[in-house]
Amino acid sequence: MEMFQSLKPVSKSILKDLLARIHPGVNCNTGDGNMGFVVDVAGELYIFVQLVLAASGLFSLCLKSLKLVNFLSEQASNLPALQFRISFLRAKMENRSNPPPHVLIFPLPCQGHVNSMLKLAELLSLAGINITFLNSEHNHELLARYTNIEDRFTKYPGFQFQTIADGLPVDHPRSGGQLMELFDAMKLVTKPIFKKILLETKPPVNCIIGDGILGFVGDVAIEVGVPIIYFRTVSACSFWAYFSIFDIIEGGQLPIRGDEDMDRLITKVPGMETFLRCRDLPSFCRVSDMTHPNLLLVMDETRQSPRAKALILNTFEDLEGPILSQIRTQ
Numbered sequence: 001m002e003m004f005q006s007l008k009p010v011s012k013s014i015l016k017d018l019l020a021r022i023h024p025g026v027n028c029n030t031g032d033g034n035m036g037f038v039v040d041v042a043g044e045l046y047i048f049v050q051l052v053l054a055a056s057g058l059f060s061l062c063l064k065s066l067k068l069v070n071f072l073s074e075q076a077s078n079l080p081a082l083q084f085r086i087s088f089l090r091a092k093m094e095n096r097s098n099p100p101p102h103v104l105i106f107p108l109p110c111q112g113h114v115n116s117m118l119k120l121a122e123l124l125s126l127a128g129i130n131i132t133f134l135n136s137e138h139n140h141e142l143l144a145r146y147t148n149i150e151d152r153f154t155k156y157p158g159f160q161f162q163t164i165a166d167g168l169p170v171d172h173p174r175s176g177g178q179l180m181e182l183f184d185a186m187k188l189v190t191k192p193i194f195k196k197i198l199l200e201t202k203p204p205v206n207c208i209i210g211d212g213i214l215g216f217v218g219d220v221a222i223e224v225g226v227p228i229i230y231f232r233t234v235s236a237c238s239f240w241a242y243f244s245i246f247d248i249i250e251g252g253q254l255p256i257r258g259d260e261d262m263d264r265l266i267t268k269v270p271g272m273e274t275f276l277r278c279r280d281l282p283s284f285c286r287v288s289d290m291t292h293p294n295l296l297l298v299m300d301e302t303r304q305s306p307r308a309k310a311l312i313l314n315t316f317e318d319l320e321g322p323i324l325s326q327i328r329t330q
Contacts (some may be wrong), residue, residue, distance in 0.1 A: 012037040018114035038147055100158060101206040102130040104198070105273050107181070107233075108211040109166050109174075114143075116314055117234040120209070121159070124154075130158035132201065134194075136166040138174065162201075164193055180293050191216040209312070215301045218308060231309040234318040237272065239313055240327055242282065242302040244269040245295070248285075256281075269325040307329050 019041065031038030031149065042208035103124060109119040121131050132151075135143070140163045143149040153159045167185030168174060174182065198205055198220060211215035212230035224303055232239045248254050251268040262279040269276055285293040305311055317324060 013039060016041045020023050020142045099203065100128050100130050102131045102132065102201075102203050102297050103209060104134055104193070104201070104205045105209045105231075106134045106211060106214065106217050106233075108213055109139045109186075111139070113211055113213075113233045114139055117209070117211070117231060118149075120312070122156075125153070125156035125159050128158070130203070131156070132162055132205070134164055134197070137163045137169075138166060138168070162197065163195065164190055166190060180297065183297060186214070187216050191220060195220045195224065198226065211262050212305055212308070212311070213298070215304055218304065222307070226305075227309045229310045229312060230305055232302075232305070232313040233314050234325040235315050236315045236327060237304070238282070239275065239305075240272070241266075241269055242298055242324050243305070243327075243330070245285065245299040246303065249290055253278075254285060254288060256286055271323050275278065 009320050015038070028268065103118050103122050107113045119132070123132050125131050140161060150161075153161070166174075166182065172178070173182070183268030196284060198208075207227045207229060208217065209223045209229045209327060210221065212232040218228050218230070234242075245254070247268045253264075253266050253268055255262075256262070256278045262277065264278050265273070266276045266278060266281065267273045282298075284292070285296060288294055289295075311327070313324070314326075315324070
């Protein structure tokens with residue numbers, strides 16, 4: 001006991017400093033199950049932690065008991081990734097005959113969307129869930145050429161990349177100015193290919209996490225009977241403003257009437273009436289024609305969000321709690 005008491009204050013501080021300074025950053029910390037401060041430090045730094053109990057075979061069998069899982073759950077209450085892993089372990093212990101769920105993740109082929117959904121895929125892989133990440137052929141070629149994306153995910157045995165055509169010619173620039181061309185091509189070409197992949201993938205897909213701006217992903221999911229979860233890679237405030245565009249237009253607060261109108265308050269977004277200005281709206285809201293394709297696309301796709309089984313947003317409760325409460329009313 002004297003050794004443990006002396007280790008905790010000294011080693012905890014050293015470990016925290018070491019983990020914070022290591023480059024590249026540590027993704028997972030494997031520690032002795034008898035040293036609780038390892039979990040404490042991992043929780044403070046938001047690093048996934050695995051505990052190893054290097055004891056007798058009899059004691060190691062205790063690792064498989066729900067009692068120990070419940071104990072670990074209490075110790076890791078401030079570490080979401082570990083809690084997620086523990087929840088999966090508990091479910092696995094209670095019904096060993098069920099294989100891990102298979103989730104297919106399908107982002108919009110734009111780098112910001114892909115990055116966010118890759119991080120989500122990594123967190124789900126840490127929880128032991130089988131993941132198929134469906135990326136456009138063009139985007140995946142760029143990732144493979146300029147990043148270590150393959151090496152990053154080889155440590156997850158249940159993870160696989162799969163590619164799909166985006167419907168555009170190879171020499172197409174795929175820049176923001178041609179956004180509608182991408183959506184039109186994906187709806188025409190990618191949609192039927194996606195349905196075929198979904199029906200033929202083994203093991204079968206149990207759930208789809210689709211980019212919330214890709215409405216056809218939800219169409220196909222509903223058609224083949226696979227649960228769909230939408231992931232919007234923007235903040236809650238952004239999503240709620242997009243969702244309220246129809247009400248803003250109906251209330252006569254769009255279109256924006258020149259530069260002198262930029263500081264006018266938008267009062268048709270519940271919860272944001274006192275601070276949201278015209279200048280805070282995204283660029284596609286600055287068009288003079290309220291039937292502009294880009295505006296209608298974002299408005300229509302966002303309004304379809306409630307048909308999904310759940311919605312994931314790139315935020316957290318303490319940051320945007322009041323707006324998340326507004327979103328939950330839908």
